[in-house]
Amino acid sequence: MSRLEFACALTYPGGFTLDAAFATDADLTVLSGPSGSGKTTILSLIAGLRRPRRGVIRLGDAVLFDADRHVNLPPERRRVGYVFQEHLLFPHLSARRNLEYGWRRRPPDAQAVDFGRVVEVLELGDVLDRMPHTLSGGQKQRVALGRALLCGPRLLLLDEPLAGVDDELKGRVLDYVEQVLREWRVPTLYVTHNAAEVARLARRVVRVEGGRVIENEVRDA
């Protein structure tokens, strides 16, 4: 599996400074830490939605960002599937059109992800023709996960996928996530501050606090 190397620094106008470095080659890396520690910032830097002041981001043999070499791939060429905490489904498109958005734009050499199989695994068959505002939180979550998966990503970024999901549904969402990882084996960076999720999922845990990596440990699978 491809190795993710991240070493970036960024200062927000408000004063918060992120200066974090880690590397991982696990299929699932959990990025954990308290709220405001910089986890989501790390995801947006990897996805190319924010630009670091300096640093390097590499994924396998692809350089996504390198300040010294003036490399800064635009988000659409990074092939990183980002599942946002607020889902960010396109409100003017049906669930099906949301799922197809990245799928239709995937590069020819992307890993083959079968549309029907994603719909089947994520149990989305019944909601395909519905508009996002009619979907439940759990359904939106699955559409967002499917949408990111279908763009043929080299890396999946999941930002607190269980935030805002009812307690009894949390286990179900994790089942979906684990099944997706088993079936498509896309390396995944999973952000959470929940210890139970860390315990259940993690092969590798990167802990962030105050914009710095304070721990990067391998767990027994």
Added chain:
Amino acid sequence: MDPVFLGLAGEDWAAVGYSAVVACAAVLATLPPGVALGWLLARRTFPGKFLVETALNLPLVVPPVVTGYLLLVALGRRGWFFHAFGVSLAFTTTAAVIAGAVMGFPLLVRAVRLAFQGVDPRLYQAARSLGAGPLDAFFSVSLPLARNGVVAGAVLAFARALGEFGATMLFASSRPGRYTLALQIYALYNLGDAAQERMWRLVAASVVLACAALLASEWLERRGARRESA
């Protein structure tokens, strides 16, 4: 009472039709730059932004006659345009379109800007991360989500251009048959009592047109707001 539109004299109908064509052309010409500028003002900060905003809104506060005079000076027989290209635009249909466009542009940009401000910018980012380039993401996500506001702004600009008088009077008034709605009303007014009935019919027609445009604009904006909150 006669139906308002059907009771119009042929010449007055021509003025309504000419105004509609001029206003449509003005909106179509300003829509692409208006959408681009509205988006820019909603999404970007840049040095001198407030100067752009001020310049943009000038036609709303400067007397339209002054705007018309400035257009005449710039694009008429003694203006720089004539010096550069040897063509005077004054007193042509093009001039009427330009006058309408200049007066409607601020309203269009204002509505477009508000519409884009109502769209979550992260949806654009989501589109980019899913493989869409900047233009692709704009046309497939940002613009469709701002559509109602853009259409509402276009309707307002259309209505403004339709009723344009001051700038058109100075820069574009030519001869009967090439009179816009407002110029025709003024011409009828000058004919005195003889043309009073025709004038009233035309006045009523303009009020109906303006109301229809405003209602359409309001309805589209509300529809947009409802969808945003859904």
